[in-house]
Amino acid sequence: MQPSRQGGAPPKVELRDVDLRYFGLEGETEALKGISLSIAPAEFVAIIGQSGCGKSTLLSLISGILQPTGGAVLVDGKPVTGPTRKVGYMLQQDYLFEWRTILENAVLGAEIQGADMGKARARATQLLTRYGLGQFLHHRPRQLSGGMRQRVALARTLCTEPDIVLLDEPFSALDSQTRLALADEVTEILRREGKTAILVTHDIGEAISMAERVVVLSRRPGRVKSDRPIHFATPDGARPAPFAARNAPEFNGYFNTLWQELEVHVEG
Amino acid sequence: MSKADLATTAGPSPAYRAWLRRERRGRLVVRAAQLALLLLFLVLWEVLPRAHVVNPLFTSYPSALWPTFLELLKTTPQQASILAHTWSTVLATIVGFSAAMLIGTAIAAALWWWEGLYRVLDPYLVVANAMPKTAFVPIFYIWLGATLSIYGMSLAISLFVTILMIYNGFQGTDPNKVKLAQTFGATKWQILAKVVLPGSVPTLIAALKVNVGLSLVGVVVGEFQSASLGLGYLIQYGSQIFKLNIVMTAITILALVSSVMYLAISWFEAAVMRWR
Numbered sequence: 393m394q395p396s397r398q399g400g401a402p403p404k405v406e407l408r409d410v411d412l413r414y415f416g417l418e419g420e421t422e423a424l425k426g427i428s429l430s431i432a433p434a435e436f437v438a439i440i441g442q443s444g445c446g447k448s449t450l451l452s453l454i455s456g457i458l459q460p461t462g463g464a465v466l467v468d469g470k471p472v473t474g475p476t477r478k479v480g481y482m483l484q485q486d487y488l489f490e491w492r493t494i495l496e497n498a499v500l501g502a503e504i505q506g507a508d509m510g511k512a513r514a515r516a517t518q519l520l521t522r523y524g525l526g527q528f529l530h531h532r533p534r535q536l537s538g539g540m541r542q543r544v545a546l547a548r549t550l551c552t553e554p555d556i557v558l559l560d561e562p563f564s565a566l567d568s569q570t571r572l573a574l575a576d577e578v579t580e581i582l583r584r585e586g587k588t589a590i591l592v593t594h595d596i597g598e599a600i601s602m603a604e605r606v607v608v609l610s611r612r613p614g615r616v617k618s619d620r621p622i623h624f625a626t627p628d629g630a631r632p633a634p635f636a637a638r639n640a641p642e643f644n645g646y647f648n649t650l651w652q653e654l655e656v657h658v659e660g
Numbered sequence: 661m662s663k664a665d666l667a668t669t670a671g672p673s674p675a676y677r678a679w680l681r682r683e684r685r686g687r688l689v690v691r692a693a694q695l696a697l698l699l700l701f702l703v704l705w706e707v708l709p710r711a712h713v714v715n716p717l718f719t720s721y722p723s724a725l726w727p728t729f730l731e732l733l734k735t736t737p738q739q740a741s742i743l744a745h746t747w748s749t750v751l752a753t754i755v756g757f758s759a760a761m762l763i764g765t766a767i768a769a770a771l772w773w774w775e776g777l778y779r780v781l782d783p784y785l786v787v788a789n790a791m792p793k794t795a796f797v798p799i800f801y802i803w804l805g806a807t808l809s810i811y812g813m814s815l816a817i818s819l820f821v822t823i824l825m826i827y828n829g830f831q832g833t834d835p836n837k838v839k840l841a842q843t844f845g846a847t848k849w850q851i852l853a854k855v856v857l858p859g860s861v862p863t864l865i866a867a868l869k870v871n872v873g874l875s876l877v878g879v880v881v882g883e884f885q886s887a888s889l890g891l892g893y894l895i896q897y898g899s900q901i902f903k904l905n906i907v908m909t910a911i912t913i914l915a916l917v918s919s920v921m922y923l924a925i926s927w928f929e930a931a932v933m934r935w936r
Contacts, residue, residue, distance in 0.1 A: 455843050457839065457842045457843060474845065475842060475843055475844065475845035476845070477845075479843075480843075481840075481843035483836060483839065483840060483843075484836075485836065487834065487836050487837050487840045489837065489855070489858065489859070491858045491859070491861065500840075500841075500844065500854070501844040503854070504841060504844040504845065504846045504850055504854065505844055505845060552844065
């Protein structure tokens with residue numbers, strides 16, 4: 393398997409020959425087989441694959457809510473035995489609790505983890521204000537639009553100050569304009585805060601535009617089909633924002649390559 | 661605000677005002693029809709016995725209820741005041757549905773916690789729920805005595821449906837909300853307290869609504885058997901001495917009691933569900 397590009401630094405997240413099988417009365421299902429991946433600190437990696445290829449399962453393994461049936465999952469070199477504060481998880485939808493206010497929703501993680509609630513509230517207020525939700529702290533989720541709700545979910549994830557952020561198709565429930573705008577915002581926030589990010593998506597464009605590296609998973613049982621860095625040549629050498637990246641000359645080349653890699657599995 | 665102001669500040673359009681008027685008229689028509697239906701019922705109840713179309717001995721008249729009520733208001737050595745009867749029934753009902761809610765929620769939570777327990781008990785709960793609990797009235801009287809058997813019947817009649825309703829509500833919790841709590845490392849207890857219970861508030865209120873009616877049934881049926889106080893006792897007593905005036909007065913008060921309880925729960929619901 394391809395090692396981390398930042399060869400020297402110890403990996404933030406490492407999967408060693410991970411297998412996962414589900415058991416049901418009809419038999420067992422092999423969801424993931426022999427997955428090895430190494431993700432460096434502050435790296436932004438996208439994992440793409442067809443639906444049902446085990447992408448989301450991979451995130452559940454890294455977050456510790458699932459245990460692998462074979463191999464090892466390591467965060468900061470230590471095996472993952474359960475959910476830790478180091479890992480934040482953004483799900484496909486916001487899943488805000490309608491009986492809580494926006495601020496109460498944003499501090500949910502801190503509350504569950506038994507953190508200092510005064511500090512958590514201050515941090516959540518600061519995050520929500522930065523995301524343009526300052527006037528909505530005491531509103532109810534149903535009073536907010538889809539994009540605003542997903543920003544609250546981001547604040548909820550970042551309020552517990554995780555080093556690693558897992559994003560499971562976090563924009564899939566949004567309309568296409570909100571989706572593009574929020575992709576820019578979220579990418580910028582995660583880069584600025586130096587988070588290690590793992591994005592799972594079936595949207596090739598989203599993967600190329602947001603991530604520095606794209607991993608393609610094969611169909612079930614999911615295996616690493618390819619693992620390639622994404623580079624955009626810019627005058628200042630900085631990574632362009634996702635929306636700008638979509639207009640970069642390299643974008644289409646990456647898109648076609650990844651498209652073909654996904655297509656192969658449709659037939660195979 | 662004067663009419664001139666309205667014209668210049670682009671107030672509601674005439675079409676909108678006409679729509680509002682139609683809406684208001686529609687609501688009035690419904691209320692009027694409801695009232696007319698009640699009046700028609702009362703008039704028929706008054707007129708048919710008086711015209712001897714039905715035997716007045718069997719039905720009494722609405723106009724006889726108020727004098728009967730005033731008569732029953734007095735406390736005599738033989739008979740408690742009707743207010744005491746009413747309070748006794750109301751109290752037993754409140755105790756019955758409160759107990760059913762508390763015990764039912766606790767048992768539903770236990771079934772949610774230990775799924776194996778639910779799988780074992782499921783058929784028994786379904787049968788217990790389908791059983792006509794009133795069949796146990798005489799047995800409860802023997803087991804529990806005059807007073808406790810009424811509370812017991814009130815609880816028995818509403819407990820199983822409460823357990824099943826609330827358990828189903830717990831089971832209906834969005835698994836993704838549970839997953840979200842798990843990603844933060846929530847314990848099972850935290851999932852129950854922060855996700856499952858608050859998410860089931862609408863179910864709890866639905867169960868409460870069902871319970872109030874059922875508990876009242878349980879209390880009245882229990883009082884038929886064993887009480888010397890309560891509206892159920894008064895109905896039984898009135899029918900035994902063939903004074904339908906007493907029976908009808910007690911039934912009318914039962915109708916009022918259930919209306920008031922229903923209204924109280926609707927207010928409670930509105931207060932709790934403001935965030936919905």
